[in-house]
Amino acid sequence: MLHLKQDHSEFVVLSVLAEGPSYGYAISKEIAARSEGAFKLSASAMYPLLTKLEKQGLVTTSWEEIKAQGADPDSSGRKRKWYTLSTKGTKRLAQHIETQRRVVKILSAFAPDALAGGVGMP
Numbered sequence: 001m002l003h004l005k006q007d008h009s010e011f012v013v014l015s016v017l018a019e020g021p022s023y024g025y026a027i028s029k030e031i032a033a034r035s036e037g038a039f040k041l042s043a044s045a046m047y048p049l050l051t052k053l054e055k056q057g058l059v060t061t062s063w064e065e066i067k068a069q070g071a072d073p074d075s076s077g078r079k080r081k082w083y084t085l086s087t088k089g090t091k092r093l094a095q096h097i098e099t100q101r102r103v104v105k106i107l108s109a110f111a112p113d114a115l116a117g118g119v120g121m122p
Contacts, residue, residue: 009041009049010058011096017059017085018093024050024081050083058089 016022016030027050028041041049053059062084067077085093 008039009045010053011093011100012039013041013046013049013053014058014085014089014093014096017083017089021062021082021084023083027083053089054083056088057086058092059083060086 012031012035013027016027016034022030024043024046028043028046032040050059054061060083062082064080064082065077066080067073067075
């Protein structure tokens with residue numbers, strides 16, 4: 001498992017939210033699934049990051065009440081906070097994507113020579 005740096009964490013969370021609103025646990029599961037388990041954000045990293053993104057105006061939030069199946073209709077359920085990518089968040093995501101593309105382009109300039117020489121190849 002790889003640990004994401006702060007910029008990478010922001011990038012992957014915003015990327016997940018670009019596909020639609022979600023909540024913290026679902027976001028962390030989607031990150032793990034998309035990366036085939038290589039990237040994981042623990043709750044202790046996810047929720048402070050989401051709070052930061054909200055304070056920066058990169059995401060907006062709403063609350064939903066969740067009730068257990070068969071629960072008394074008059075009883076209150078637990079609350080789930082949903083996160084939605086804002087216009088500002090969409091712009092930040094575009095900046096992240098452009099940065100990632102530049103980094104990949106630069107690094108790929110080194111890969112062909114290394115691979116041709118058999119470096120790191122069994």
